[in-house]
Amino acid sequence: MFKETALSGQTTFFQKLRSMDYILLVCILILGVISSLAMYATDGGELLYHTKSHVLRFIIFFVMMIILSFLNLRFWHATGYLFYIIVLGLLIWASLYGITASGSQRWVDLYFINLQPSELMKIAIIVCFAKFYHRAQINQINHFKNLLVPMMILVLPILLVVSQPDLGTSILIALSGIIVLWLAGINLKYFVYSGLFLLISLPFVIAILKPYQKLRILTFFNPDKDPLGAGYQIIQSKIAIGSGGLTGKGFLKGTQGYLEFLPEKHTDFIFTLFSEEHGFIGSLALLFIYGVIIYRVIDIGKNARSFFGKLFCFGFASSIFVFITVNMSMVLGLLPIVGSPLPIMSYGGSSMLATMIGFSIVMSTKIYQKQLIA
Amino acid sequence: MFGGGGDSGYKKLSTVNRRMFIMTAAKLVIFGGIITRLFSLQINENKKYLTLSDKNRLREWRLPPVRGDFEDFFGNKIASNLKVYQLHVVPEQVEDFRYLMIRLRDILDIDSKTFKKILKKRSQQKSWETLIISENLSWDQFAKINFYLHELSGAKPVLSVARNYPYDEKFTHLLGYVAQASEKDLIENEVIKKSHVPGLRVGKIGLEKTFENQLIGSNGIQRYEVNAYGKRINQIDFVEGKKGANIKLTVDTEIQAQCNELLKDKAGSICVMDIYTGELIAMHSSPSFDPNLFLYGISHDNWNEILNNPKKPLINRSIQGLYPPGSTIKPIVALSALENDVISTKFKVNCTGKTEMYGQTYHCWKDTGHGIVNLRDALKVSCDTFFYEMSRRLGVDRLNLTAKKFGLGEKVFNGTYNEEKKGLIPSTQWKKNALGRGWVLGETLITGIGQGYMQTTPLQLCLMTAQLANGGFKIKPKIIYDKKSDSYEKIKAEMEKNRIDLLSDFQQDDALVDFSLEKKKRDTDLYKPLYRNQENVKFVLEAMFASTNEVRGTSYSSRINDKKYQFAGKTGTSQVKKITEIQRELDLDISQIPYKERDHALFVAFGPYVNPRYSLSVFVEHGGAGSSAAAPLAKKLFKTIIDRHEEREKIREKSLMEI
Structure with missing residues (x-):
């Protein structure tokens, strides 16, 4: 025990700095540069609002991430529940006094920033679960009492986000949560049961869905039915990606992008624009960078001695993967259009903040990887 | 202190590592799926989507062809083309079409019958097709339009060519004459149909009709890149039209x-x-x-x-x-x-x-x-x-x-x-x-x-x-x-x-x-x-x-x-x-x-x-x-x-x- 404390206590700042994961950092930086250039392209090759604020945010949040990385992992473990409760509080605040935009009440006004708490919840839920299962004994995990609390932790924010309404984010929160639950060791049969339950309740869910949400799902199955209406986004996105070809149309030369055929090209469809301009090769490169990031996060998790750090890294890596695949599948026409940003690439402060907080916890795990948490 | 330590802790770790391994394998499969999809869209179906993308962004405007001349044995032009000033409007580029039309009506003194005709024409055309408000502006009208042009956004004074018969009535029966192409002309003559633009004049009778296909010439083509709202962004291509053949007659x-x-x-x-x-x-x-x-x-x-x-x-x-x-x-x-x-x-x-x-x-x-x-x-x-x-x-x-x-x-x-x-x-x-x-x-x-x-x-x-x-x-x-x-x-x-x-x-x-x-x-x-x-x-x-x-x-x-x-x-x-x-x-x-x-x-x-x-x-x-x-x-x-x-x-x- 003494040894342990000594180990962590005696670590100097430079040692900590040296023990950071530089591959991960470089990858995040590359992603930052790529995303800034993509944003520049969405602004039509001019340094306009989106590009400027994206670059600014990236720099601020990247620096913030590095600073937060030096926080002891114990801090995150200690504040795990608090973090969750604060974000949940913000969600409730959003549903009561939030800012409404395009028919959805998602944002809270924090005076210096308009925050979207649902994005933060994507991370908070992983931290919360990581803390919960860090303490839990393996033989108690599948006990009824120990199932009910995580269930509550998961369902509460989902209900809040669905009511905003924001189907996309709530699905992503649910997916991140479920993956962590499964990784933590919950018996597979429970997932099968609840899956069956969902299937049975599907008709009721459909009845609750808003007309535009139903339309999106119907459109997914047949986008050509109404090419100028609901199917427009999917069709234009596929045209943009498909016309990119092997090497793409070239930087700033994506016609679908600069001629404004692409909807929401800053946010959810940023990959479409990138893929149109840089083609198959560029898309593979981007996927490779994401792959390396995920690999590094998993690797850090593997080497972490604390269960909290391990589960968080595994959970975070998996949810980043889920975000990426859901977003790409969506713009590639493999999934219905639901609002889901591409981590780091998409325009949006809350999403980037959440991702960067996630990375700083991962980095903290790396720096304090030998440390055990009680 | 050793939370989750001992045997239970070991079991917990092995579970999470095992499940993470399964998860990683699943990720690779799913990434593989996304790459496959990318490949099929960008490599296999690239041509198809490239065509669709071009269809999105490129729009063609055909210019009226310049008709060939008739000349007599001595080289005098019996039928030629005259430069005329016209007023064109492309409705989709106009913010307030009705307002513009009313302004133009007042400036050009268009009588109500002609005005109705123009509006009717508008309803029959596509919104990006040129609507001809006047085919032959007098110099006075042309000057007036240019004077008010800053408040007539969307109206375009254009220098165009029109048929001209300098000998007036002297060759009418020998040459025939041209007039606006009718529905019937388009049905009867493929060449006219192919090069038709609003306001095209074609031969109605006589040599003008008989030699239509030689005289008509070919359209100039302006290819523009347009954005999703139909606005012209830049000109991609301009193919100059070929003037129709000049026909020399034996007459004096x-x-x-x-x-x-x-x-x-x-x-x-x-x-x-x-x-x-x-x-x-x-x-x-x-x-x-x-x-x-x-x-x-x-x-x-x-x-x-x-x-x-x-x-x-x-x-x-x-x-x-x-x-x-x-x-x-x-x-x-x-x-x-x-x-x-x-x-x-x-x-x-x-x-x-x-x-x-x-x-x-x-x-x-x-x-x-x-x-x-x-x-x-x-x-x-x-x-x-x-x-x-x-x-x-x-x-x-x-x-x-x-x-x-x-x-x-x-x-x-x-x-x-x-x-x-x-x-x-x-x-x-x-x-x-x-x-x-x-x-x-x-x-x-x-x-x-x-x-x-x-x-x-x-x-x-x-x-x-x-x-x-x-x-x-x-x-x-x-x-x-x-x-x-x-x-x-x-x-x-x-x-x-x-x-x-x-x-x-x-x-x-x-x-x-x-x-x-x-x-x-x-x-x-x-x-x-x-x-x-x-x-x-x-x-x-x-x-x-x-x-x-x-x-x-x-x-x-x-x-x-x-x-x-x-x-x-x-x-x-x-x-x-x-x-x-x-x-x-x-x-x-x-x-x-x-x-x-x-x-x-x-x-x-x-x-x-x-x-x-x-x-x-x-x-x-x-x-x-x-x-x-x-x-x-x-x-x-x-x-x-x-x-x-x-x-x-x-x-x-x-x-x-x-x-």
Whole structure:
């Protein structure tokens, strides 16, 4: 025990700095540069609002991430529940006094920033679960009492986000949560049961869905039915990606992008624009960078001695993967259009903040990887 | 302190590591799936999506093609293009279309009817298609628009080209005219459909219509990149249109202008032709109208004026007008009789002014009679009695063959003019087929003086005269100048050769058989003799000379003594209505007869008499006697024709040098 404390206590700042994961950092930086250039392209090759604020945010949040990385992992473990409760509080605040935009009440006004708490919840839920299962004994995990609390932790924010309404984010929160639950060791049969339950309740869910949400799902199955209406986004996105070809149309030369055929090209469809301009090769490169990031996060998790750090890294890596695949599948026409940003690439402060907080916890795990948490 | 440590902790770790391993494997599979999808979209279906993307972003605007010109033999432009100022609006580029239209209406003073028409047009077009507000802005309007342009966003003053006929009414019937393409034009002509743009003018009649496909030219194409809202971002491509082919005609504007002058205030036609090359020197039909009126849609008043004119300006009399040829047919009747050995040149008839045949009285135009006349005199004084007797002996069927051979009863320009009429040269067979009744012998007599069923166009008479005047050889009439066509010298040599060939044939076998086997070959017969014995043709020509240049000849008063201009001709006065005995007694002056019942005046001629080169036909509808109404016009025209000949030959030589 003494040894342990000594180990962590005696670590100097430079040692900590040296023990950071530089591959991960470089990858995040590359992603930052790529995303800034993509944003520049969405602004039509001019340094306009989106590009400027994206670059600014990236720099601020990247620096913030590095600073937060030096926080002891114990801090995150200690504040795990608090973090969750604060974000949940913000969600409730959003549903009561939030800012409404395009028919959805998602944002809270924090005076210096308009925050979207649902994005933060994507991370908070992983931290919360990581803390919960860090303490839990393996033989108690599948006990009824120990199932009910995580269930509550998961369902509460989902209900809040669905009511905003924001189907996309709530699905992503649910997916991140479920993956962590499964990784933590919950018996597979429970997932099968609840899956069956969902299937049975599907008709009721459909009845609750808003007309535009139903339309999106119907459109997914047949986008050509109404090419100028609901199917427009999917069709234009596929045209943009498909016309990119092997090497793409070239930087700033994506016609679908600069001629404004692409909807929401800053946010959810940023990959479409990138893929149109840089083609198959560029898309593979981007996927490779994401792959390396995920690999590094998993690797850090593997080497972490604390269960909290391990589960968080595994959970975070998996949810980043889920975000990426859901977003790409969506713009590639493999999934219905639901609002889901591409981590780091998409325009949006809350999403980037959440991702960067996630990375700083991962980095903290790396720096304090030998440390055990009680 | 060791949270989750010990055995339980180890188990927990192994579970999470195992599950993470499964998770990682699943991730790889899913990434693989995304890459596969990317591959299928970007590599396999790249072409398809590239096309779709181009379809999204590229839009084409077709510019109106520039129409080819018409020019006369001397290179004068008869139909060309004029720069005009137009006002265009592309509705999708206008923020407030209605407001703009109302502003334009006030500025340009558009009347409510035209305004409604424009709005209707707008509703029929696609929003990116150009809407033409005005096709021909006056300079005033153009200046006004430019003055207000800053508040008329979306309105575009454009410099465009429009058809222009600088000779106004002089070439209307010969050229035809253009007007806005109709639904029907688009259906009938693929080429028009292919190059159609709003406001396109196409040929409606005449050469403008016949040569539409050569004249029309090709569209210029502007290819623009547009954004999702249809706004033009930048020009990708500009393909310049090709101007349509210029067509050179054989006509002479100066002679044509004189024809127009001569027929002023009259209804009629004048045709002039080169008797060797077949080139049409002039062809005018009167009254005419200004084809420029049709360019921007003719006004109601102008149209009514044309439509209600009793002299019917819309008819191209030269090729559409069918009239009895009257005495102008007599040279052919005489030739036919000689060629068929029905009479000899010495045959004589005593003309007393009228003759009884088949229980009918047939009058000569001269009530007092011509006395005893031979064939030469009969042609010279146009004695009807002689021709009654001669055609009685000849018979209508033999006359029919000769007349057809010389170009009557068949279209002169087969296909060049859609509106050209064939006319009618009667025969016994024709009457049986067409009317179902047998030929009456009396009808032969009136056919012999160019009355009855016989109907010819003025152009046919001109061709007939040409083919007599060149010594009796077939020629090919043409109106489109072709550098490569046979020269005068070559044609003359060819005719001479064919003449000699026929002479030797004539000596060998029975020419009569050969003569009667009339073959309907047009071009292969070119420059071949139309006669059996050229002496007969020469005899007829000489008689025509007498008719104009000897005392008592019907057109003696219109003669020119100067050998350079001297011409030979034959008058004709064709009856519109059967003259009753009472009218014959009254012997009314022309001014006392209602216009519609007056005789048509005709005259055919060729000249110069020595070495003739040109033939002409003059026709004055309800003009009265040929000798007084038609022949004097020919006299005036011949001077110009011969004077212009040298100019013409100079141009011809020059153009031959250019080859």
